[in-house]
Amino acid sequence: MNRTLFILMTPLLSRWRALRWPLVGLLLGWAGEAGAQTFCSVREPNRLIREMFPRHTGFRTELLEITAETASKLPADLPFVFDRREVTRHPLFIVMEGEQIVGYVQARTQPTRWGLTEYVWALDPQLALLDFRVQRSREPGAERLERSRLAAVLRGMSLDEVRRRWSAAWLGELQSRQGLGEVDRSLVEGAVAAGVKTIWLTQEIWQVNRRATAPAGS
Numbered sequence: 001m002n003r004t005l006f007i008l009m010t011p012l013l014s015r016w017r018a019l020r021w022p023l024v025g026l027l028l029g030w031a032g033e034a035g036a037q038t039f040c041s042v043r044e045p046n047r048l049i050r051e052m053f054p055r056h057t058g059f060r061t062e063l064l065e066i067t068a069e070t071a072s073k074l075p076a077d078l079p080f081v082f083d084r085r086e087v088t089r090h091p092l093f094i095v096m097e098g099e100q101i102v103g104y105v106q107a108r109t110q111p112t113r114w115g116l117t118e119y120v121w122a123l124d125p126q127l128a129l130l131d132f133r134v135q136r137s138r139e140p141g142a143e144r145l146e147r148s149r150l151a152a153v154l155r156g157m158s159l160d161e162v163r164r165r166w167s168a169a170w171l172g173e174l175q176s177r178q179g180l181g182e183v184d185r186s187l188v189e190g191a192v193a194a195g196v197k198t199i200w201l202t203q204e205i206w207q208v209n210r211r212a213t214a215p216a217g218s
Contacts, residue, residue, distance in 0.1 A: 052122040110190035114138040119194035141183030
């Protein structure tokens with residue numbers, strides 16, 4: 001009986017041996033993609049969008065596909081790069097007031113002193129910085145940063161304006177003038193870098209795709 005069962009099971013065992021590593025690879029791929037999407041996901045979009053756009057009437061979501069080729073196009077004069085976990089699909093929240101687009105919201109994750117800090121940035125319709133929240137951080141100064149006037153100081157700045165100003169001296173000035181002397185510099189720098197990435201990705205992927213698919217004359 002045992003010999004008969006072994007004979008019957010042998011083809012199944014052979015198939016399992018042949019398929020197990022492809023299956024493991026597929027499962028790891030799914031886990032990696034899920035982890036990468038979590039790396040830059042807005043955890044409470046309804047609450048955060050309501051806070052940053054109190055007059056909004058709704059929002060829709062589109063996925064931005066960040067490829068290695070796209071990531072490599074980030075301007076070389078910026079002193080940061082995309083993490084490998086950012087090379088995947090990320091949601092972009094397009095905020096509406098009636099039929100009009102009034103802004104964009106996206107999460108970006110930056111390295112800080114005590115690990116990764118998640119920022120959620122809002123842009124205005126012209127893709128200038130508008131407001132941000134610290135979504136998750138182990139940094140002791142994260143709440144103080146969010147309550148500071150940093151977002152108000154950066155509000156209205158375009159990608160080119162931030163690129164022109166970016167320097168250690170400028171970041172130090174932002175930190176000291178907002179009374180953030182006790183907040184680690186990496187937290188302040190991470191907030192600005194996350195905002196720049198949000199502008200650049202919205203411009204490079206969504207706006208470009210939108211123009212490419214728009215009807216002629218629109």
